[in-house]
Amino acid sequence: MGTLKLGMVGGGIGAFFGAAHRAAAAMTGRFSLVAGAFSSDPVRARESGHALGLAPERCYGDFETMAKREAGDDGIDLVAVVTPNHLHAPACHAFLGAGINILCDKPLTATLDDALALQMAAAGSSSLFGVAYTNAGFDMVREARSMVAAGEIGRVRLVRVIFPQEWLATAAETTGNKQAEWRTDPARSGAGSLGDIGTHAFHLAEFVTGLSATALSAEVDTFVPGRRVDDNVTAKLRFAGGAKGMLWASQVAIGETNGLRIDVHGDKGSLGWTVEAANRLTFAPLGGRRMVIDRASHGTAFKGTMPPGHPQGFIEALARLYLDVADQIDAHRGGRAPAADALLLPGIHDGVRGLRFVDAALRSGAEDGRWTDI
Template structure:
């Protein structure tokens, strides 16, 4: 039974990182409060005290729950009667391990941005720490929170597509097509091997694409061959990657991720083809799923439609025809996390159908990046992920 077993009301949440100038911190805060499951009460929003306090004041955090040091935050919050029950980690990748360590060892649940860590060695260390802790570990691969991604997963699992033969996934952007301005914090750390890790586009968006394949199809990769490239002069990490995949059972796949594809904004696309049918989903039009039986007409499945499965409809908030998107999908991950945390309070089983990306998914993602780098260094040789 958790030391938080007697608590009621919103889950008291802390945040590390996500201060002024950080996009993803604001996204996490919106997602956490959308369903009133969490209340942000403490934070170490920056590594510098001045910026940490200014960032906290801007979002209304009290001064006595504002920290410039995440280790101090973990120690003090663990002692407080009304201390945090969970922490959201929204720092650059290289900080995920040291920050998570401080909270996990004190039994505080961790909600961590992806990828899990910058290196495979750190990912394995973090997995061991999480295994020893009583705390839950949730990884925010937020695209798994879209209702129609859950619908695709359910239809594949019940055999609507037959035996899976082919998978194609792509995630294309253009925001790093040129050398960014020096004051662009988001670009600075994502293109820095010391903070981002071994992968550039592969780590930042390739892990999302890879996770989407794993989540929807359940296919287990056995080998991959990757061609990683940096198109922008002076860039040391990849900004484009073409990856061929082989899966258990004989299915084949292709993954393309790019941050230099001119004209592309956030074009995450999944296509899965089986012996009976194929399906296609576009993140930029997330309320439609296209399913085409072999030799038949394409069915356009809309979010919350009567034909959708219970698992898909469970994650919808508005009636059909009212668009839901990125923030709602992100909030669905927080909603699943809340159910896991509440169940952990009393040792109860998770409610049926609740699913979220775990630390095991995180290790797989970092292993994918590591394998891509190894393969590319060997002129796109086949390697085991």
């Protein structure tokens, strides 16, 4: 139904995030999926495309061919790159080369070098480049960012972000779990918990505060015997302007399914948010009472489309990013400036920041937690 043509790389039938991206794009009403190279296996790639009802000639066996054929006015308006991490870079280079807009899953790439090279390529291109840090799509995360920017908590002193999960508390990668296999394979994922969820936590910290983290001191652990990547990281952070922080990301935290949480304390107040109660923000002004700010409650900056109190979910947050992409594309074509909200779409700079964080954490961890520039 949407008027923008969407293509997808990776994310074939059965792949988890591909389905989430398709649902998110579809629910915006702005995109129609028309093309894809859904797997690195050409046969499975085409099967997925057919199963999704695409025209046979747009079910590609590889992304290079797809990028070439979809270049130009009749081609796709946006490609969603949802492959394993190590394929993000080559796929994105191909579509940048074809002048096609990109929304790439996070982490941007498997290595910092790949990220920097991609950033350079993107700088020389007119393509829009978004990175799917989904949490930046939640209304209350945007509300938090807006409140910090408006000075409601004063000058930021402390940033605490945690992202505990349990799904790798045992050696799931040896049990046939495909997600666990590639995410714990250094060649395909780059890093472990650092890349998968550490980058989410790091981005959330910078996104909400509007501050840049300048250095970290990290403890990088692998608790499960035989695992080839990190599964837990604890880091102290320093931010530009003097704020201090703490970050914990873990995939061995039994009892935690998806416990992303951020708390920001300033000299005039504090804010807290967790994805487990994504519709609410806690806010405490100095000398006042702690408050709960609901999505769409009185006086918030939020301009949403759902009734007050009705919960906003994960796919809706991802859809927000697709809306941002659509708004930016339309504005660009119309010669207009995009709406301010659409500019909150995380971009390649944010993607590179994620890899800088991973890289600095690995180096700091290897040197007994030495403070390392990010």
